[in-house]
Amino acid sequence: MPGAKERVPTGLHDMPGHYIRRLQQIAVAVFLQEVESFGVTPI
Numbered sequence: 598m599p600g601a602k603e604r605v606p607t608g609l610h611d612m613p614g615h616y617i618r619r620l621q622q623i624a625v626a627v628f629l630q631e632v633e634s635f636g637v638t639p640i
Contacts, residue, residue: 629639 625639629637
């Protein structure tokens with residue numbers, strides 16, 4: 598829109614994708630710790 602002011606994100610609170618990605622990383626790390634004794638690998 599002409600004349601519309603663009604909103605620029607000011608921090609991580611404005612970009613929830615960063616939190617979602619971090620939560621996924623933590624979930625994978627916990628999973629790998631739990632199944633380590635079974636020899637499960639991430640690939």
